Amino acid sequence: MSSDPAQFVFLITSGVLITLVMCGFIVAMVLFHRQQQIRNRQKMDHMKAEYERTILGVEKEIQEQTLSFIGQELHDNVGQILSLTKLTLNNPDPENFSEGKRLINQAIKEVRTLSKRLNLDWVKEVKLLDFIQQELQKIENSGFCQTQFDSNITELELEKDQKLVLIRIIQECLNNTMKHAEPKLITVSLQQKNDFLELMIKDDGKGFDVEDKSKGMGLHNLKSRIETIGGNLQLFSKINMGTEIKLLLPFA
Template identity: 75%
Template sequence: MNGDVTQIFFIVVSGIILMLLMCSFIVVMVLLHRQQQFRNRQKMDQLKGEYERTILGVEKEIQEQTLSYIGQELHDNLGQILSLTKLTLSRPDPENFSEGKKLINQAIKEVRSLSKSLNLDWVKEVQLSQFIQGELQKIENSGFSKTLFETNLEHLELEQDKKVVLIRIIQECLNNTMKHAEPELITILLREENNTLTLILKDDGKGFHVAEDHSGMGLHNLKSRIETIGGTLNISSIIGIGTEIKLLLPIE
């Protein structure tokens, strides 16, 4: 009889211990799950904050770049037109008066064009291919080097934030090329295949050692920015041959 009681007591105690262990296991799993959820929320908040900082920083840089361009245009282009207008109108004859009116109309057109660039509304309206063509045309007009643009895209719909980041990356790459590469030809290829946008910027300039990154944190910043919008960036360069920057961005 005592043996039966002992056996029942052992079974009950074992059951209680097993139940406590199962409860403890469940509690631990719940706590671990909540910790994982908390870490995931922290990571998502961090990624969101990094994304927002990147977009704000890029927008600020584009505005600064635009203001610099406007200042240069006011000094070199519009200033020259107005000076020529003043010189033309200083000689009062019908032919000069007609030419002066043309110059004034040209100056008004230039002012209107520049005023549209003072905010980022143009980013919403411009196609990426149009922007690239415009930037390359500026380089050619300056006499810096020859340029070439090839694309298989007639129309590309991009989210504005992604377009802003791509525009800034293109500006930064072209600026670095003009500062350091001394090329004779700058080439940009823009393609879309299998829901992936491919952008390749090439030059036949001096080249550099990619591992050393002569532009300080420039390459790191470029890679960080494209990664923020879900893309990747690869850079290859050969001394005396040139540099190629390849961006891949998944798109819908």
């Protein structure tokens, strides 16, 4: 019976130690879980901030390009119409007066069209397929090179932010091609493949070494932008064999 108190003390001590260990383990798990939540929240906040910065940057670039386009149109198109109107109205012939009125109406129509592009509301209204075709038509009209557009899509609904990013990427890719590639043909393809939207921009120009670090920043910007809206970018290029940029975007 003399050993019973010692056994009792041992059992009490063991129980207390086990309880303390379990409490410590539970506290550690709670602290770990809270830290994980904080890290996840910080990661989500960072992703949200990065997304917002990307969208704001894209909006600013499109607005700047729009203003540049409007300035050129005012100088080359509206300015030319108004100059022609002035010359026409200088002659008091009744037929010239009628022609002058027609030219003034045309100038008003052109100014109204340009004014709509001063904000980004046109992005909501424009269809991506129409935008691509218009951009390629501008290239052909300039006499720079031939273009081709292929698509298996008739109707395409995208979120405004997705459309914004895609429009800017398309503009940037086409501008880079015109600046550096010296192509004879630019091909753009927009295809729906299962659950993905595939946009391909391809040229038969000079190409470049994809390992060249000096080309990396522009490619990094394109990749980060498409990743912001949940897509990814693939690039294929060889010197003297052209360049192909493929964008894949999850699509329902």
